[in-house]
Amino acid sequence: MAYRTVLIEANQIxxxxxxxxxxxxxxxxxxxxYATAGDAMGQMQAFKPELILVDMDNExxxxxxxxxxxxxxxxxxIGMSRKWDSEAQSRLLGSGAGGFMIKPFTGEELVETVKNVTSTTMVSQSEVISFFSPKGKSxxxxLISNLASALAQRTGxxxxxxxxxxxxGDMSVFFNLTPQSxxxxxxxxxxxLSPVTLKSYFVQVGDNLSILCGTSKPDLAETVTMDGMTSLIHMAKSIFRYVLMDLSSGFTDITCTACEESDKTVLMAMVNGGYEVQHMKRAFEIFQCWDDYKTRIRPVFTRVNPCTEEERAAFSKALGFPVYHVLPNEYLAVSxxxxxxxxVIDQEPDNPxxxxxMGMADxxxxGKI
Ligand SMILES: Nc1ncnc2c1ncn2[C@@H]1O[C@H](COP(=O)(O)OP(=O)(O)OP(=O)(O)O)[C@@H](O)[C@H]1O
Ligand SMILES: [Mg+2]
Incomplete structure (x- = not known):
């Protein structure tokens, strides 16, 4: 049976x-x-509309x-606009609308949006966590690949x-993907883009896990601007309940933008015989310029041996700030x-x-991050 659709749009063309x-x-x-929502009100009972498309550019x-x-x-x-805007969308979702589309749209976009609305994939609450490390190979x-998959499995x-x-970026290698975009x-x-069309740039790797891969050509990195990154994060928030961001190491305009736009930043280092606590301290000092750094920064040390509460306490003391998690040295299993x-979580679920x-995902x- 076809969806009985009502279109509300004032521009004749x-x-x-x-x-x-x-x-x-x-x-x-x-x-x-109808030209306006006011014209439509009270007029539609007779044909029991199942889908109402409303022009949101008309205030x-x-x-x-x-x-x-x-x-x-x-x-x-479903609200329609010539341009996607995160504030307009959250107002829209708050007032009972289920989705948002950029106009003009194609038939495929219409089908996809309605599918998303009926399966309520638009989220009103989301959490963006970025992973920052002072040095590479940390x-x-x-961590992100395993954690994201665990989070998807545990929460559904x-x-x-x-x-x-x-x-x-090598996330595609961890998931064995050759992305189209x-x-x-x-x-x-x-x-x-609108949330629905942005979603098609992600590769779906499980029922509820999607990945936006990095480019294979390092010289294209320059084309990613801070504004572009900010818009990407805002729009991704409206599609996914959790967004985990991998970043290159060190402070750059892009890593700083991503951390700024995130709800939480995991500050990460790998124990490797020496200077990692000093590097973490120096990075941590920079993040302290945020007024709310205490609630947003979560230090994590990996490759910790022995991986015990005592070690975690020792790292917390050295850093002068609570370490959120320590992860064990499991080189053979992870590599x-x-x-x-x-x-690793799929291949060796019992591995420490x-x-x-799994504990971190839970x-x-x-909400304890
Ligand atoms: N907990 C761990 N114990 C032992 N080895 C680990 C652990 N976690 C990761 N490794 C190993 O450390 C190396 C670097 O890991 P990974 O690629 O995840 O780090 P990264 O911070 O993403 O590095 P890059 O700077 O290249 O992006 C890999 O060889 C990986 O197998
Ligand atoms: Mg990496």
Whole structure:
């Protein structure tokens, strides 16, 4: 049966254009058209609309959304705009609409948006966690890949990884992927995208785990701007419950932007015989310029041996700030899994590293990060 669709759009040319997309999309039927939400109100009972597409660029329509939702509780409401905007979208979701589309849209985008709305994949609450390390080879990608997968399995909620290690991102290697599109294309196109179209730049690797891979060409890293990165993070937040960001090591404009835009920043170092505590201290001092650094910075040490509470306490003392987690030295397990394009948590779920990751995922799920 076709979706009985109502289109609310004041611009005549746009109205004709969208009408023809709806009519030509199998599974949709255009029941009525109105210029404004005010015109539509009280007029639609007769044909029981299942889908109402509302122009959000007309300021008068926004305040009427809640009333529209109350009057037609069984209809899905989707806002349309020429440009995606995170604030407009959160107002929209707050007033009972289920989704957002950039107009003009294609038939495929319409189908995909409605699918998302009915399976309620738009999230109103999300958590972005970025992983920052002062030095390279600190175990970030190993942690993020396993943690994201554990979080998706344990919570059943949507989880995304964004590989923001712009020059030498290797998240695709950990998951054995050859992506069609990467962070470079996503940032390049971001101003034309809506949450639904951005989602297609991610590779889905499990029921609820998606990855936006890094580019294979280091010289393209320069095309990723701070504004582009900010827009990408904002839009990803509206699609996924958890977003984990891998970053290149050290302070750069992009790593700083990503940390600024994140709810939490995991500050990460690998124990490797010496200076890591000093490096962490120096990085930590820089993050202390945030007023709320105490609630946003979470230090983690990996490759800790023996991996005990005493060691964690010793690192906390040395850093002068609580260390959130210590992860064990499990080189053979993590490297053999990575060589096979698999994750340790899948290959060796009982391994102490896997157990520590599961514990961390459970804490994040409980909001304890
Ligand atoms: N807990 C651990 N115990 C032992 N070895 C580990 C552990 N975690 C990661 N490693 C190993 O350390 C190396 C670096 O890990 P990884 O690639 O995850 O770090 P990274 O911070 O992402 O590095 P890069 O700077 O290249 O992005 C890999 O060889 C990995 O197998
Ligand atoms: Mg890495």
């Amino acid at each position: 746009m109205l004709e254009r969208l009408s023809s997309v709806i009519k030509n999309t199998p599974g949709f039927e255009l029941s009525a058209r 008068k329509n926004g305040p009427l959304l809640s009333e529209l939702k109350r009057s037609y509780p069984y209809a899905s409401i 175990g970030k990608t190993t 909620e949507s989880v995304a990884i964004i590989d923001g290690d712009l020059q030498f 990467t962070i470079v294309e996503a940032v390049r196109d971001i101003s034309f 053999s899994a990575a060589d096979n394009g698999r994750l 590293f896997s157990q520590a990751i 804490e994040i799920a409980k």
